[in-house]
Amino acid sequence: MRMANSRSSSGSRRRAFACFALLLAAVFLFHGEIQGLLQYLGGPVGHVASIPLEVIASIDTGIANRWQRYVVLQGVWDENQQLRKDIEWLRGQNSQLHELAAATERLTALLQFKEQALPTMVAARVIGRDTTNRYQALILNKGERDGIKPDMGVITPAGVVGRIVKTTGASSVVLLVTDPNNAIAGLIQRTRDEGVVEGTQQGRAQLKYLPLLSTLQHGDRVVTSGLIGDFPRGLAIGTIMHIDKQEGALFQSAELMLEVDVGRVEEVLVIQASSGQSTKAAREVDPPGKP
Amino acid sequence: MKLLLGLILVLLLVPVQATLLPHLSVWNIKPDLGLVAAAFVGLFAGEMEGLLVGLAIGWVLNLFSASELGLSLLTNGGVGLLAGFLGRQVSQVTSISVGVGLLAVSLASGLLEAATSKNIDLAQVWQMVGAIVLPQACFDGLVGTGLYWLLSQRFQLARLRTE
Numbered sequence: 277m278r279m280a281n282s283r284s285s286s287g288s289r290r291r292a293f294a295c296f297a298l299l300l301a302a303v304f305l306f307h308g309e310i311q312g313l314l315q316y317l318g319g320p321v322g323h324v325a326s327i328p329l330e331v332i333a334s335i336d337t338g339i340a341n342r343w344q345r346y347v348v349l350q351g352v353w354d355e356n357q358q359l360r361k362d363i364e365w366l367r368g369q370n371s372q373l374h375e376l377a378a379a380t381e382r383l384t385a386l387l388q389f390k391e392q393a394l395p396t397m398v399a400a401r402v403i404g405r406d407t408t409n410r411y412q413a414l415i416l417n418k419g420e421r422d423g424i425k426p427d428m429g430v431i432t433p434a435g436v437v438g439r440i441v442k443t444t445g446a447s448s449v450v451l452l453v454t455d456p457n458n459a460i461a462g463l464i465q466r467t468r469d470e471g472v473v474e475g476t477q478q479g480r481a482q483l484k485y486l487p488l489l490s491t492l493q494h495g496d497r498v499v500t501s502g503l504i505g506d507f508p509r510g511l512a513i514g515t516i517m518h519i520d521k522q523e524g525a526l527f528q529s530a531e532l533m534l535e536v537d538v539g540r541v542e543e544v545l546v547i548q549a550s551s552g553q554s555t556k557a558a559r560e561v562d563p564p565g566k567p
Numbered sequence: 568m569k570l571l572l573g574l575i576l577v578l579l580l581v582p583v584q585a586t587l588l589p590h591l592s593v594w595n596i597k598p599d600l601g602l603v604a605a606a607f608v609g610l611f612a613g614e615m616e617g618l619l620v621g622l623a624i625g626w627v628l629n630l631f632s633a634s635e636l637g638l639s640l641l642t643n644g645g646v647g648l649l650a651g652f653l654g655r656q657v658s659q660v661t662s663i664s665v666g667v668g669l670l671a672v673s674l675a676s677g678l679l680e681a682a683t684s685k686n687i688d689l690a691q692v693w694q695m696v697g698a699i700v701l702p703q704a705c706f707d708g709l710v711g712t713g714l715y716w717l718l719s720q721r722f723q724l725a726r727l728r729t730e
Contacts, residue, residue: 289652292614296648299622303637314626314636322630325581329631332582336590404585404631409596409699410680411633415585441633451633456687477694479595 315442319420322444326403329447330417333403337542395508397431397545398422403447412455412479414438414541419446428506429547435512435535436460436500437544448546452538453513454479462513463501464492470501473513473532481514484529492516498532506547569616573608577623580604585631596699598706601628602673603714605643609650610660621647638683642676662719666712673707674700 303310400422404415418424420443430437430450438458442449451458455475462473462483469490471483483498496516502509514532521528580601588597601624609617625643629636649672657664677700681692 289614292618292648292651295615296618296644299644300641303641307637311636314629314640318626318630318636321627325578325627325630328578329582329585332586336586404582405589406634407581407584407601407628407632408599408634408639409703410684410695413633415631442630444630447631449631449633455633456691457633457685477691477698 319445322419323446326417326419326444326447329403329415333401333417396548398424398548400424400448400544400546402542402544406449411457412452412475412538413441414450414452414538414544416448416450416544416546417446418546419443419448421445423548424448424546429511430544431507431511431547432536432541432544435514436507437536437538437541439506440546450544453481453534453536454538460507460513461501461503462498463509464490464516465497465499466493467491467496470503471527471529473498481532481534482520482529483516483532485527486529488521488526488528490528492519492528492530494519508547569612573616573620573623576604576608576620577627580624581627581631584628593706594702596702596706598710599673599703600710601625601639601643602646602676602707603669603711605647606650606665606669606672606711607714609647609652610654610665612651613654614648614651617647617649617651618644619647621645634680638680642679646672646676660715662712662716665715666708669711670704670708673704677701677704 398418400416400418402414403417406413406415414437416424416430424440424443426440426443428440430439436453438450438452438455439460440448441451453460453473453475456477458475460473461470463470464483464486467490469486469492471486473481473483475481486492494516498513498516500507500509500511500513512535514534516530517533518531519528520530584597584600588600591597605617605621605624608620612620622640622644625640626636628643629639632639650668653668654660678696681695681700684692684695687695
């Protein structure tokens with residue numbers, strides 16, 4: 277029997293092996309340059325590749341929505357009752373917070389604090405998950421042309437989701453807060469102790485490098501400290517669930533229950549400039565003293 | 568024609584891998600269809616085509632992943648090339664041999680990527696191998712076996728490979 281691919285001449289075969297060997301050598305010798313080149317060329321290619329991705333994601337979302345609305349109706353009444361109770365409770369909270377906000381406004385005016393600028397944000401839709409199994413990441417339908425750049429923070433109204441690690445023309449990749457390669461500066465709201473929030477292999481998050489003398493407790497809320505990275509201060513990250521304090525260790529750590537269920541996120545906000553940066557940018561545009 | 572088919576394959580793989588496969592994942596592990604596709608192209612079209620399509624798949628899929636550009640480009644290209652080469656050496660290709668071959672190359676590429684991962688210690692590498700690399704290799708092998716069996720029911724694959 278004539279063998280498979282026997283048509284491909286030995287010359288072509290040799291060329292294929294030579295090409296691969298050359299590419300292998302190039303990637304190992306000029307790793308940074310090759311990465312830069314691939315990333316640069318990937319902008320327009322990613323733009324084209326994101327078109328079928330967006331189409332399929334829209335169909336997928338449509339089917340999921342119909343399924344949720346018409347097929348999976350079990351427990352909706354119970355959920356409705358619970359939500360009504362929650363609304364009542366939140367109304368009460370809301371009025372209290374209105375009072376507090378008014379008081380804060382008055383005190384701020386008294387202290388002549390400069391009004392803090394809100395961060396600039398871009399809303400984006402989740403159109404996919406990481407194409408590999410090794411990273412916990414989301415694909416967004418906004419990219420470089422919408423002003424999104426690597427290292428920008430990504431949140432939902434509930435709290436922190438992750439940060440941008442890669443962009444193409446029309447899409448971007450968000451490394452989730454639960455990925456072990458991600459690190460965000462965190463702060464325990466009650467004790468004001470600072471640490472680093474890192475993901476774990478199990479898809480959870482932990483607050484590391486906390487001082488041994490910290491009096492953290494189960495249930496303490498953890499927020500962004502705003503010291504490092506593109507997250508403004510005070511964004512919710514999670515709640516402390518379990519404290520790990522080992523004898524002889526220099527630091528203690530704590531496992532967190534995240535505010536955002538990163539497995540079910542559909543829409544997010546990308547922070548283009550945190551409060552500090554936007555204030556600075558505003559100052560550059562409108563210098564002080566300008567009428 | 569070959570170029571157009573290759574382009575369609577690469578562009579279709581992105582939404583399938585990023586949007587549809589997460590619904591079919593088992594314990595958060597999904598098969599690497601890019602690797603499977605590169606191996607099949609190499610097997611049926613030869614070393615050069617396997618290499619080129621594998622490189623294209625690796626690159627484009629990598630644009631939609633948090634991983635570094637470069638390594639998956641090489642692993643997918645290498646798998647296409649190797650499949651083309653092995654396809655000529657083996658007289659009787661069966662769905663089982665395709666599955667075992669895919670399991671082996673998926674395991675090898677996964678181990679390579681785990682070993683070159685940054686910021687993780689040896690214990691975490693082994694944890695990654697047990698939790699991700701090994702199950703994914705089994706998944707890839709199963710998908711390859713199933714796909715080859717399905718294709719063999721529909722087409723005369725031996726003739727397709729010798730044409």
